[in-house]
Amino acid sequence: MSTNATADATGVDTPDGIQNAQAPTQPAGPLSTEGLVQLLTPGGERVHDERYDGLVAHLDADALRAMYRDMVLVRRFDNEATSLQRQGELALFAQSLGQEAAQIGSAYALSPLDHVFPSYREHGVAHVRGLELTDLLRLFRGVDHGGWDPADHGFHLYTLVIGSHTLHATGYAMGIQRDGAVGTGDPTRDAAVVTYFGDGATAQGDVSEALTFAAVNEAPIVFFCQNNQWAISESTTHQARVPIANRAPGVGIPAVRVDGNDVLATYAVTQEALQRAHSGGGPSFIEAFTYRMGAHTTSDDPSRYRSSEQEEYWRQRDPIDRLRLHLESIGELPADFVEKLDAEGEALGEHVRTTVRGMGRPSPASMFEHVYATPHSVVESERAWFQGYESSFLEHGHHGEGSHR
Amino acid sequence: MSTTTAAAPAAQAPVPAGTQKITFAKAINLGLRRALADDDKTLLMGEDIGKLGGVFRVTDGLQAEFGAKRVVDTPLAESGIVGTAIGLALRGYRPVCEIQFDGFVFPAFDQITTQLSKMHYRSRGRLTLPVVIRVPYGGGIGAIEHHSESPEALFAHTAGLRVVTPSSPAQAYAMIQEAVASPDPVMFFEPKGRYWEKGDVDLDAPAGNGLDGARIVRAGTDVTLVAYGPTVQTALKSAETAAAEGTSIEVIDLRALSPLDTATVAASVQRTGRCVVVHEAPVLYGTGAEVAARITEECFYHLQAPVLRVGGFHVPYPVAKIEHDYLPSVDRVLDAVDRSLAF
Incomplete structure (x- = not known):
């Protein structure tokens, strides 16, 4: 194990139906659950950890309830968006279902000055950063290739080419260094970058190059890999022979494996990595071991490649249930809070439905906008031709967007 | 780079002025020098562009003058060069990337065509990526394979990129400055077979003719x-x-x-x-x-x-x-x- 984490009390056993057979003399495989940092057991019991306890000590019941609320709301959003896709209101949707602890926990560790470079299912991170969740659906509705201003919340656009954005994140972190916004000790100045990607992305050359560039530059960046065990239909065993986190020490980046369904643990390890980045200590790599409870996207059919037993095993380890059980066990989940949260969920669902259905169709001519920042004669002439073509329908007494035939 | 022990930038040499007969390569060098001097957000990135001055010496002397944080010897990874340049541009820098030879641009092809060219569009104009990618191209220099190619049409076919190529030292001097100043990503193809041809260049000429136009x-x-x-x-x-x-x-x-x-x-x-x-x-x-x-x-x-x-x-x-x-x-x-x- 490359991890520098404590290895006691993982509380996570090897699920049936998951390839994890390793002879004792073999190195641990990529689905090994050995040595995951864990602060909450699947039953919601607080596990003490010398290294990380201090990093979560300030999280009182209010803070835990806030995390719980965000996890519940993001799941509600997730389910609502999935339904909207089934109703034909979205072209596609990629769920974050099951990864709420990895996303909410890590996002809570961010400072407002930090920047996030997500892949495309980091809805939980987006929510914590303050994005309007429905803006994420503009992409999936097919009315926008982006949908929000990255400057507003330090949350960059979703990237569909797997792993490409890890290089942008690294370059951005190199810019933070050049700005002198690292290692000053001033929390109102020091900034860092967190980039999110999956287990599949680690097979991409760009992720490897990002790790190299980050390492040699000692860039203030956290590589946050959500190993959700599935890259569409391919198990992590198709991407790696050893735990994903093992890749980082090879380029000189410290790595840690964390129970990704434990919101306290993902918060703690991200906090540690961000402290390292802010203070000028360079990059870190976090592998959050979790499970993609839903399909890859609404176009996917997991029943073709994984067992219902495996899905059930992980349903029993639901990250939201874990925090709920913990809050209940310490008597900090009062009924009025739960009722209010239910109502909030209902209101969010209604808001998502109404907003998505109200997203207008962009004008056809808008395709010519913002291709270049300065005028480009070819685009301008094609735009002019297109507008003439469109208006020719009107001249013939028809309405636009139609056909001559 | 915070711990990089870069040599302190040397005292600036006198800036050449007036009209001089210089090589194509020197014209680009002086254009880049002017861009670096004019805007401290301008960076050069590439393989061997520092102490060596690039395999064609186009960046000769620039690292000594502007320091290793602004004239950056990168890891040997073209996708990494362009990908991190995109990130630096998002942070407000103006990176000028050198691809060592035409045939080596392809590891960066994905970053250029799926990311660099589309970010302005995807963000509905909120983001601009003022990144220049210099590519020595063309043949006639007796090189081994992958060192003589002309892939410019592949990039001209991609919306979001400006693709330009100078044909004389005077054009090269002006156009490289225009490229650095452009808010759009620019593929800057340099005819490497002409690097050592000389021509008159007015080094005081304001760069203002734009990148467009035959x-x-x-x-x-x-x-x-x-x-x-x-x-x-x-x-x-x-x-x-x-x-x-x-x-x-x-x-x-x-x-x-x-x-x-x-x-x-x-x-x-x-x-x-x-x-x-x-x-x-x-x-x-x-x-x-x-x-x-x-x-x-x-x-x-x-x-x-x-x-x-x-x-x-x-x-x-x-x-x-x-x-x-x-x-x-x-x-x-x-x-x-x-x-x-x-x-």
């Missing part, structure tokens, strides 16, 4: 010869030879492949009635095909002959010993001119 580099009346980058000199020599034989060739330097300035070419063809396009890249699906299609569309009733193309064949770039049989030569250009006139 220019007529020799006036003529019988045939319009369209070229860019390394073939502009070939076209001018062809015109000179033809003049001795009584044929008047008008030579146009396209300068930019994206946007393509068809208007200048069309105006010329409407006078001459004949058009030949010459480039080193293969003619199949190349710039010449695009020029021919547009000229045919816009000048159909003025044309006395079909638009002809002179360029590379549909073969991988051949071995150096026979590359001059592949590259468009004065003879092959004049052969096409003769065919056009005889039509």
Whole structure:
């Protein structure tokens, strides 16, 4: 194990139906659950950890309830968006279902000055950063290739080419260094970058190059890999022979494996990595071991490649249930809070439905906008031709967007 | 870079001024120097561009003058160079990336075509990526494989990129500064076979002619010869030879492949009635095909002959010993001119 984490009390056993057979003399495989940092057991019991306890000590019941609320709301959003896709209101949707602890926990560790470079299912991170969740659906509705201003919340656009954005994140972190916004000790100045990607992305050359560039530059960046065990239909065993986190020490980046369904643990390890980045200590790599409870996207059919037993095993380890059980066990989940949260969920669902259905169709001519920042004669002439073509329908007494035939 | 022990920038050497006869490579060097001096957000990134000054010495002396944080020797990974340049641009920097040779741009092809070219569009104009990618291109230097190619059409085919190529030291000096100043990503193709040719450059000239627009580099009346980058000199020599034989060739330097300035070419063809396009890249699906299609569309009733193309064949770039049989030569250009006139 490359991890520098404590290895006691993982509380996570090897699920049936998951390839994890390793002879004792073999190195641990990529689905090994050995040595995951864990602060909450699947039953919601607080596990003490010398290294990380201090990093979560300030999280009182209010803070835990806030995390719980965000996890519940993001799941509600997730389910609502999935339904909207089934109703034909979205072209596609990629769920974050099951990864709420990895996303909410890590996002809570961010400072407002930090920047996030997500892949495309980091809805939980987006929510914590303050994005309007429905803006994420503009992409999936097919009315926008982006949908929000990255400057507003330090949350960059979703990237569909797997792993490409890890290089942008690294370059951005190199810019933070050049700005002198690292290692000053001033929390109102020091900034860092967190980039999110999956287990599949680690097979991409760009992720490897990002790790190299980050390492040699000692860039203030956290590589946050959500190993959700599935890259569409391919198990992590198709991407790696050893735990994903093992890749980082090879380029000189410290790595840690964390129970990704434990919101306290993902918060703690991200906090540690961000402290390292802010203070000028360079990059870190976090592998959050979790499970993609839903399909890859609404176009996917997991029943073709994984067992219902495996899905059930992980349903029993639901990250939201874990925090709920913990809050209940310490008597900090009062009924009025739960009722209010239910109502909030209902209101969010209604808001998502109404907003998505109200997203207008962009004008056809808008395709010519913002291709270049300065005028480009070819685009301008094609735009002019297109507008003439469109208006020719009107001249013939028809309405636009139609056909001559 | 916070712990990089970069040498302190040396005291600035006196800035050359006035009109000087310098090489193509030196012209780009001085243009980059001016861009670095004008804006401390400008960065150079690439392989071996620091102490070595680049394999063609285009960045010679710039790291000593501006420091290792601004003239950056990167890891040997082209996708990484362009990908991190995108991130730096998002943070407000203006990176100028050097790709060592044309044939090595392809590891960065994904970053250039799926990311760099589309970010402004995807963000509805909220993000701009002022990134320049310098690519020494073209053949004729006796190199081994992957060192002599002309991939410019692949990039001109991609919306969101500006694709330009200078043909003389004076053009190179002005255009590299324009490229750095552009808010759009620019593919800057440098004809490496011309790096050591000299020309007069007014080093005090303000860079203000823009990146777009073809220019007529020799006036003529019988045939319009369209070229860019390394073939502009070939076209001018062809015109000179033809003049001795009584044929008047008008030579146009396209300068930019994206946007393509068809208007200048069309105006010329409407006078001459004949058009030949010459480039080193293969003619199949190349710039010449695009020029021919547009000229045919816009000048159909003025044309006395079909638009002809002179360029590379549909073969991988051949071995150096026979590359001059592949590259468009004065003879092959004049052969096409003769065919056009005889039509």
